[in-house]
Amino acid sequence: MLERSPLRSLPDQVLKWGLSALAAGVLILIGYFFVRLIGQSSSAFSHIGVLDFFFRNNWDVSQLQQGAACTNGGHCTFGAWALLMGTIITSAIALVIGVPVAVATALYLTELCPRRARGPLSGLVDLLAAVPSVVYGLWGVFVLIPHLKGFQQSFANTFSFIPFVGGTVAGPSYFIAGLILAIMILPIVSAIAREVISTVPSEHKEAALALGATRWEMIRIAVLPYSRPGITGGAMLGLGRAIGETIAVVLVIGNSPTLGHSIFQQGYTLAAVIANEFGEAASTPLHSSALFAAGLVLFVLTLLVNIIARRFVIRGVRGKATSGEGLLVEIETEPGAAPA
Amino acid sequence: MTVLPEVSPRRRRTDKIMRGTLAAGTVLALIPLVLVIYYLIKKGIGAWSGDFFTTDPNGNFLGYPGGIKSAILGTIEIVAFATLISVPLGIGVALYLTEYGKQSKFANLVRYFVDVMTGVPSIVFGLFVYIVLVLGHVGGSGFAGWKGGIALALLMLPIVIRSSEVVLLLVPASLREAALALGAPRWRVITRIVLPTSLTGLVTGVLLSIARGAGETAPLLFTAFGAQVATANLGNQMNALPLQIFSDITSPRNEVVTRAWGAALTLVLMILILNLVARAVARRSRMA
Numbered sequence: 001m002l003e004r005s006p007l008r009s010l011p012d013q014v015l016k017w018g019l020s021a022l023a024a025g026v027l028i029l030i031g032y033f034f035v036r037l038i039g040q041s042s043s044a045f046s047h048i049g050v051l052d053f054f055f056r057n058n059w060d061v062s063q064l065q066q067g068a069a070c071t072n073g074g075h076c077t078f079g080a081w082a083l084l085m086g087t088i089i090t091s092a093i094a095l096v097i098g099v100p101v102a103v104a105t106a107l108y109l110t111e112l113c114p115r116r117a118r119g120p121l122s123g124l125v126d127l128l129a130a131v132p133s134v135v136y137g138l139w140g141v142f143v144l145i146p147h148l149k150g151f152q153q154s155f156a157n158t159f160s161f162i163p164f165v166g167g168t169v170a171g172p173s174y175f176i177a178g179l180i181l182a183i184m185i186l187p188i189v190s191a192i193a194r195e196v197i198s199t200v201p202s203e204h205k206e207a208a209l210a211l212g213a214t215r216w217e218m219i220r221i222a223v224l225p226y227s228r229p230g231i232t233g234g235a236m237l238g239l240g241r242a243i244g245e246t247i248a249v250v251l252v253i254g255n256s257p258t259l260g261h262s263i264f265q266q267g268y269t270l271a272a273v274i275a276n277e278f279g280e281a282a283s284t285p286l287h288s289s290a291l292f293a294a295g296l297v298l299f300v301l302t303l304l305v306n307i308i309a310r311r312f313v314i315r316g317v318r319g320k321a322t323s324g325e326g327l328l329v330e331i332e333t334e335p336g337a338a339p340a
Numbered sequence: 341m342t343v344l345p346e347v348s349p350r351r352r353r354t355d356k357i358m359r360g361t362l363a364a365g366t367v368l369a370l371i372p373l374v375l376v377i378y379y380l381i382k383k384g385i386g387a388w389s390g391d392f393f394t395t396d397p398n399g400n401f402l403g404y405p406g407g408i409k410s411a412i413l414g415t416i417e418i419v420a421f422a423t424l425i426s427v428p429l430g431i432g433v434a435l436y437l438t439e440y441g442k443q444s445k446f447a448n449l450v451r452y453f454v455d456v457m458t459g460v461p462s463i464v465f466g467l468f469v470y471i472v473l474v475l476g477h478v479g480g481s482g483f484a485g486w487k488g489g490i491a492l493a494l495l496m497l498p499i500v501i502r503s504s505e506v507v508l509l510l511v512p513a514s515l516r517e518a519a520l521a522l523g524a525p526r527w528r529v530i531t532r533i534v535l536p537t538s539l540t541g542l543v544t545g546v547l548l549s550i551a552r553g554a555g556e557t558a559p560l561l562f563t564a565f566g567a568q569v570a571t572a573n574l575g576n577q578m579n580a581l582p583l584q585i586f587s588d589i590t591s592p593r594n595e596v597v598t599r600a601w602g603a604a605l606t607l608v609l610m611i612l613i614l615n616l617v618a619r620a621v622a623r624r625s626r627m628a
Contacts, residue, residue, distance in 0.1 A: 004525065015527045019436035023450045026433055026497075030453055036471050037464075104365025112359055113366075121366065123619075128373050130615050132555025134582045135604045138589055139376050142383075142597070183372045190369065214347060214355035237459065244461020247557040247582075251589060271463050275558060295467040299460065306459035310452075 034299070041293035047286055048078050053293060057081040059257035059268070061277060061287060078290040082259040084297070086174065086267040090249065091242040093178025093263065098185045099235045105186075106193035106231075111219055122194065129187035137251030140180045145171045145252065148179075152264050169264040172254035178263070180248050185238035192237060192313060196230030197223055233312025240305040244298060246271040270294045380605045387602025397568050397584070397599075405595045408603045410570035411584035414485065415607075417572070418564060418580055419554050421489030422496055426553075427546055429493075430500025431535075437501075438508040439530060451505075457498040465494045466559035474563060485571070485578030488564030495559060496549040503545025507538045540625030547618035551611045557582035581607040 045053060056079025109122055152169045160166025200223050208218040254266025255276050274291050281287035347355075391407050398406035433450070441447025469491040474482050511534050519529045535542075560566075560580050566587060567577040581603050588600035
């Protein structure tokens with residue numbers, strides 16, 4: 001056997017173990033992440049109580065400006081129920097508006113649109129993801145809020161029988177935040193839906209057409225059932241984005257720590273409260289700890305949503321190698337397995 | 341030959357309506373893009389002038405509020421620093437995954453958590469760096485540009501890893517095997533065969549991750565914090581385009597809000613150019 005001397009095989013060993021250490025570092029980093037976040041928020045949880053933090057609707061730091069310190073049972077209270085609900089409400093609105101449009105776009109682009117327009121149109125939809133969230137916020141504050149106010153009011157008046165719709169319309173609101181989130185999650189949901197839809201075997205589609213199905217019937221009976229798990233996963237990844245989005249939301253939701261009566265009223269979300277109160281909280285340990293707790297909840301929530309979403313997407317794509325996003329694609333093919 | 345029965349008018353109508361709905365959905369999806377770009381140009385171009393790019397925000401209550409020089413420089417410096425960290429680490433991890441780990445349990449675990457990391461909200465990365473580096477006054481001061489860079493690097497890392505892995509997998513196994521058969525050690529196969537072959541693809545992924553990082557506000561809020569004057573010292577607090585826009589939006593002064601639009605137009609153009617270059621590079625590598 002020809003063998004390299006130990007000295008000459010040294011660079012190989014160094015590279016191998018170095019790269020392995022890097023990969024392990026990623027895992028350690030995420031673990032460390034978690035531990036530090038728990039460490040910083042533990043004082044909030046122990047002072048406020050875990051249940052009270054989640055289920056009490058009394059986030060109140062209005063005394064802070066007058067120099068009063070937040071102490072246990074003192075001037076400030078940190079029940080994050082309204083913030084948690086705000087996150088859930090805005091994300092729900094985003095999904096209700098964003099997912100149907102994203103799926104329609106994906107279906108149109110993969111099944112109906114002329115082949116030559118497909119590339120440019122997909123590129124345009126993807127461009128929605130390139131706009132930074134602060135720019136969406138800027139646009140929301142100065143364009144969307146003033147222009148949509150009249151429409152929202154007439155909508156609220158007409159459909160006031162629907163729960164959480166009637167009443168006066170505030171400028172910044174859950175609805176505006178949800179609408180902007182819908183725009184922001186649209187490209188990712190649409191990209192994943194496109195990816196999943198393109199894995200539908202053409203035999204299935206051709207079979208449907210051969211049986212005399214129209215284009216839409218082909219989509220309904222062949223494309224949608226096959227790609228449903230993947231599309232669900234894509235929608236959940238969008239949900240993860242919506243939950244964690246901060247800057248656009250903090251600008252358009254009104255930042256009022258109360259639970260609004262309708263979707264056209266001001267509110268707050270977990271992410272928005274961190275960005276907004278972070279500056280003033282620096283001097284009060286309990287306040288900043290409560291914000292870290294909000295961050296921890298956000299982290300765990302998005303982690304769970306992502307884990308579930310990935311289950312769906314991977315089941316949907318089932319190892320069919322595709323290109324594109326590169327985030328979700330499970331590539332099953334073994335690359336050049338060289339003899340060790 | 342039998343003639344196929346006619347599609348009934350009802351079915352044909354449904355087909356038409358649904359096709360129209362799907363097309364309308366696509367149009368609906370593109371409306372926000374058109375509107376955002378329209379307003380950016382309409383409101384932003386007016387802010388652009390020679391002074392706009394060469395002066396710092398001056399904080400005066402009257403008159404010209406100053407330009408965005410420090411914001412542009414800050415964004416470039418912070419993002420460059422973040423790229424410097426995330427690219428070697430990211431490509432390193434991707435190399436581990438494709439060249440060594442492959443489908444082993446550990447490699448799949450890393451893959452899984454990298455995927456999960458892409459879904460972590462950017463504000464959480466900001467909080468993390470705040471807790472670890474800012475609260476601890478690491479490096480002598482609280483807020484600093486380089487800490488913002490680290491927050492962005494954490495955000496960019498999973499993007500670089502995943503895009504690099506996909507590209508590295510495209511390098512034909514036969515190339516690797518040919519080199520190994522000629523007696524080349526593994527590290528030379530990686531540095532002389534695998535990396536050069538996949539270079540353009542790697543560049544595309546890196547450019548896209550830079551485009552993503554450049555637009556982020558939340559992580560910088562807790563780390564670089566913002567400043568008025570331009571500085572080349574990453575140890576100082578630093579301004580950045582997203583931070584400038586964020587703080588300008590809430591101003592009651594029209595001139596300052598106009599500056600936000602001008603800065604937003606600048607930022608979007610920078611990101612757009614990065615995206616276009618990335619796509620051009622990707623197209624070129626596919627043709628070659």
